Amino acid sequence: MKKIHLLLLKSFIRPFIVTLLIVMFVLLMLFLFKYIDDLIGKGFQWYIILELMMYNSATNVAMALPLSVLLSSIMTYGSLGENYELVAIKSAGISLRRAMYPMMVVVLVLSAAAFFFSDYMLPVANLKYYSLLYDARKQKSADLLPENIFSNRFPGYSIRVKRKDPDGQTLHEIMIYQTGKLETNQTVTFAKSGLMYRSKDDLYLILKLRDGVRYEEDAGSSGNSLPRQRLTRFRFKETEQKLDLSVFKIQRTDENEFRNASMMMNLRQLQHYVDSAHHEVDSNVKVNYNLVKAYMKYTTVPLTSSVIKKPIPADSIKMTGISDKVNTLNNASSEVHQIMDVLRNRADRHKETSKSIRRYIMEYQKKFTLGAACIVLFLIGAPLGAIIRKGGLGLPVVVSVIFFLIYYIIGTIGEKSAKEGDLSPLIGAWISIGVLFPIGLFLTYKAATDSALFDVDLYKRFFKRFSLRKSKPI
Structure with a gap:
């Protein structure tokens, strides 16, 4: 080379x-x-x-x-x-x-x-x-619990947080509705404040709730088919609620x-x-x-045709009444x-x-x-x-x-x-x-012959000669 x-x-x-x-x-x-x-x-x-x-x-x-x-x-x-x-x-x-x-x-x-x-x-x-x-x-979005919105991103839960601190983890005035086996909101939890963080294995979102009350409705123990026979209420100073994060993992x-x-x-x-x-x-x-x-x-x-020897002409079919004509149409x-x-x-x-x-x-x-x-x-x-x-x-x-x-x-x-x-x-x-492709061949030919294709002075001289010819008296 x-x-x-x-x-x-x-x-x-x-x-x-x-x-x-x-x-x-x-x-x-x-x-x-x-x-x-x-x-x-x-x-x-x-x-x-x-x-x-x-x-x-x-x-x-x-x-x-x-x-x-x-x-x-x-x-x-x-x-x-x-x-x-x-x-x-x-x-x-x-x-x-x-x-x-x-x-x-x-x-x-x-x-x-x-x-x-x-x-x-x-x-x-x-x-x-x-x-x-x-x-x-x-x-789904990673903003799991937005402010002032009932979030249904966790299956079986509807959660509302009224306010978050700037750190994004401290929550205030929390409301949690949990759906039971009867597909109704059978458990309701209220808490004044709480702390939100992920577990070490990143499988759960843990809500550490403080100063709240929980209401649970049950069918009771009497064997009655009515869905709401017993109401349980208990207050707590601190409790934990685990929410499964598997639904937020990217599913391929x-x-x-x-x-x-x-x-x-x-x-x-x-x-x-x-x-x-x-x-x-x-x-x-x-x-x-x-x-x-x-x-x-x-x-x-x-x-x-070997079956029909002589076709019946269309004009030979007679319709006797208006109803026959309407039905045919x-x-x-x-x-x-x-x-x-x-x-x-x-x-x-x-x-x-x-x-x-x-x-x-x-x-x-x-x-x-x-x-x-x-x-x-x-x-x-x-x-x-x-x-x-x-x-x-x-x-x-x-x-x-x-x-x-x-x-x-x-x-x-x-x-x-x-x-x-x-x-x-x-x-x-x-x-x-x-x-x-023809443009490329044309440019290659012009470059090989040293053509002044983009010479501005060449075009200036051309237009100058053209204008001089126009200005000459006949």
């Missing part, structure tokens, strides 16, 4: 790693801002939050990797152009295409790695992430319930699902007539409505199946578009950096964000249109690549 290739590789790899980490951090912050209300205040262990952030970072690679390739390529070639290193490379007889060769190899390796990541690792990360996020969002849902989603599948599973869905659609089309035929009592007799209308209901249900099922097929085909194609996006955005970023000749995080960031927004918006529109059936899933998945 030549020294010039090592120089270019070092100039590319460093900003690529830095920009990838920055973009991943920004996307992770967006995730935290979006779900902060669902995660804070629920008493999660620190490793649950860390695990969720790790899985989210893995799912963000599909967006962060193309943007990092675009930004780092613009920064690399912009910095080389700004420091006149590209001029020195060209003066040594090395064309821009040869200067792009080592980094193109790196980008091809990244594209292959992106494909294998999206096929093998991304489905697993999506499965872990969305299942854990689902369980975290449905988790079986991950197999999420495996049928398209984002949780690899190429082989997606292809198997699409083939099965197409087979189901074809079989449904074949049985539709048989299902509708049962509701059709009046059918056309074939000309070669009612029967016909009822049969038409029955057939319409059957067809509507079949049509809705066919529509949902077709939409699901398009969604899975889109996910199948996205396994390949991630690597292709890295190549196309590199073809845009490298020549663009050589043309604008600006390094650092200033102008390259602005230009890269603009092109990435174009890529992302076109891709999102194509994906939504394909899922709704307005576009073919193949076109919807590749439309953003198809739009940006």
Whole structure:
């Protein structure tokens, strides 16, 4: 490997790693801002939050990797152009295409790695992430006893605390309703104050109550079926009430319930699902007539019928009265409505199946578009950096964000249109690549021919000549 290739590789790899980490951090912050209300205040262990952030970072690679390739390529070639290193490379007889060769190899390796990541690792990360996020969002709040609210978060109890001290553990004017076997509030406890803390094994919430009274209602010992025959009241200076905390532990849902989603599948599973869905659609089309035929009592007799030699003409059927006509029309209308209901249900099922097929085909194609996006955005970023000749995080960031927004918006529109059936899933998945690839080739050609595409003085001189021509008298 030549020294010039090592120089270019070092100039590319460093900003690529830095920009990838920055973009991943920004996307992770967006995730935290979006779900902060669902995660804070629920008493999660620190490793649950860390695990969720790790899985989210893995799912963000599909967006962060193309943007990092675009930004780092613009920064690399912009910095080389700004420091006149590209001029020195060209003066040594090395064309821009040869200067792009080592980094193109790196980008091809990244594209292959992106494909294998999206096929093998991304489905697993999506499965872990969305299942854990689902369980975290449905988790109950860790604020077990809010002020001035009857809390029903503990099964069988309804508890109200009028006021809490700033330490969050000292309670005042406590009221506890406890449901008995008869599903009625058979035990009521009042206390002037109390202390709330967790047990050492974190399995129970202990309420140490002071200066209170407890009322208990019983069916009595006489064998009477009436629910309230005996009332017991006793006062206490101090007592304890244990509340089970197991309902506040995060309950993990079986991950197999999420495996049928398209984002949780690899190429082989997606292809198997699409083939099965197409087979189901074809079989449904074949049985539709048989299902509708049962509701059709009046059918056309074939000309070669072996049972009926001569069909009876429709105009030969005579109806004697108004009631016969009304009954005939009612029967016909009822049969038409029955057939319409059957067809509507079949049509809705066919529509949902077709939409699901398009969604899975889109996910199948996205396994390949991630690597292709890295190549196309590199073809845009490298020549663009050589043309604008600006390094650092200033102008390259602005230009890269603009092109990435174009890529992302076109891709999102194509994906939504394909899922709704307005576009073919193949076109919807590749439309953003198809739009940006000619732009990348055009910029590569302009950079290779030393075109002053972004030279402001060139455009000033052009408009100046144009205005002078307009101002000349005829």
